[in-house]
Amino acid sequence: MRSYVTTLIPLAVLLGSVGWVYQDASAHARRGIHIYFSVESIELSKPATWALGCLCLWIVFLPLYLTCRRQAS
Known part of the structure; x- marks a missing residue:
């Protein structure tokens, strides 16, 4: 039972933060403020792209999103 809890809590944090990033x-996009990041051929500007990035590589994309969000506002 305990191993399920130690697996479910990080999974809930991951999915919750991905949902929050998308929302x-x-x-922001509806208000006309796009959260934007670009380096070489990689461009992040759509909500789905941010959410997918957070889902795949959370430890990199969540802090990147928060930084870009602060600069866009």
Whole structure:
């Protein structure tokens, strides 16, 4: 039972933060404020792209999103 809890808590944090990133980026986009990041051929500007990045590589994309969000506001 305990191993399920130690697996479910990080999974819930991951999915919750991915959902928040998508919702927050969508809300900003509706107001005309796009959270944007670009380096060479990589471009992050759509809510789905931010959410997918957070889902795949959370430890990199969540702090990057928060930084870009602060600069966009």
